[in-house]
Amino acid sequence: MKCLRCGHELVIEGAIYSPIRTSFRPQSSKFLTLETGDIQTKAVMCKNCGHLEIIGDAMKLRRLTSDPGGSSGNVT
Numbered sequence: 443m444k445c446l447r448c449g450h451e452l453v454i455e456g457a458i459y460s461p462i463r464t465s466f467r468p469q470s471s472k473f474l475t476l477e478t479g480d481i482q483t484k485a486v487m488c489k490n491c492g493h494l495e496i497i498g499d500a501m502k503l504r505r506l507t508s509d510p511g512g513s514s515g516n517v518t
C-alpha cells in the first residue's frame with residue numbers, strides 16, 4: 443500500500459500502543475455477539491515522510507453496527 447501523504451511505497455505495518463494497544467469502540471455498537479465492542483486497530487507508517495495512518499477492522503465494525511454497507515472504503 444502507498445502513503446496517502448506522499449505516495450511513497452515504503453510503508454511499514456505496526457500498531458500504536460498507549461501503553462496498551464489502542465482500540466476503537468463505535469458508539470452505536472451492539473453487544474449481542476460474543477465479541478467485545480472494541481475494534482482493534484493497526485497502523486502503518488511511511489518510511490519516507492513519517493505519515494502515520496491508523497486502520498480499524500471494517501469487517502468487525504459492520505458486524506457490530508449491522509451496517510449493510512458494501513465493501514467500499516475497506517482498506518486491507
Ligand SMILES: [Zn+2]
Nearest residue numbers: 445448488491
Ligand atoms: Zn509518506
